[in-house]
Amino acid sequence: MVRVWGSSHGARPGRTREAPAPSPARSGPPALPKGVIMARNDLGSLLDGLLDQGGESDGPSGGALLGALLMALGDGSGGRDGNALSVLLDMLTEAGLAEEKESWIGAGENRPVTGAQILQALPEDTLKQVAEQTGVTPDRAATEISQVLPLTVDRLTPDGRIPSGSLEDAIRRQSA
Template identity: 60%
Template sequence: MAGNDLGSLLGGLLGGSGQSGAAGAPGAGNILGALLGALSGGGSGAAGGNPLGGLLDMLTKAGLAEQKDSWVGTGENQSVTGAQIQHALPDDALKQVADEAGITTDQAATQIAENLPRAVDKLTPEGRMPAGSLEDLIRAQNL
């Protein structure tokens, strides 16, 4: 699935259109869709057709397991910073996201940090990673 299609699905899941937000900033769905598209197409460890699992593995390896677990779990979501996201993601994937969104890598990392906890929380409603592809998972949320 293309990043734009995934962005539209994620935008719907997050309560937005996935289109640009205020002042031309990319919508949450678009930025996360671009990220997951970059990870699935870039050979960055997102195996099995589910780039979300690969992304969560990257966060764990970068020392963000506690935050990631809070998003997947049923408790309160812990926050992350743009700097933590920059450390966790491959430089090429973050650059691709920033280029697609027409923003800097710092801005892309900040937007990912702001939106990723809520997206993962919504994609894991039972407190665990469900089986199936990311697209099937988003569609199962009645989008």
Template identity: 55%
Template sequence: MAGTDDLGSLFGRLLGAGEGGAGGLLAALLSTLGDAGQGGGNPLLALIDSLGEGGLGEQTRSWVATGDNQPVTGAQIAQALPYQELDLVARKAGVSPEEAADQLAVAIPQAVDRLTPDGRMPQGSLEDLIQQRL
């Protein structure tokens, strides 16, 4: 996987110019989840699995599916993710865990939706998948 900064830039471009900070947070979160060995090596799957196990299964399924995306709040993201991971990501970004969760609540549904346009989990490297959607 490319460096977190490179992946953050790609996510920033995927999410739109106004979401550059959220792109970095999302890249750091995916890196953290991947380092933990979750998702069988697929950081996007690790994120979906982690959020689903944290009580957001219905929402994550809506982001992958081709219909409307169900929204989530920062509080829901903070509750669904392991605190240690959210805290680490927030510290790397220089924001509070609450601010990180709020930004991720906007970025994650958008990124998952854009990376799964046909309603299924994609195969391949995350960098290549993002480049295909830009």
């Protein structure tokens, strides 16, 4: 029940009345607790800055999708060592993408991955969660993530090491 102040519909000034319940029919992704939404948006914004993304698009940015994925892998807390990047990279290694992952961390050209490879590497429920939160299909989420992941890891590992500690702090250091 929501109480609002007002004098409309017969309520006396200074008193409260019940507001009508919101309509159960709604479109778009399911609502998340406020802290999770803010953290995901902050991480996605930081990733967009790292990748020089932004501006207008017809859907969520690659940074926003990758940010949602990292938050999902870290259960909103950032994962091991304060970030979920290690968790994600371990999943890629387990899925047979170790050479691709190492090319992003090391010097030289970044080897690409496909959306299909990302679909195989990630738990289905995690990718569905990311898709629902961002309003895209799991296939589109995987494709977008595959396009931004190599450059993201490359930029976060200029010294050839996966950053420890807060992922947000690592992104801020590289964006500065």
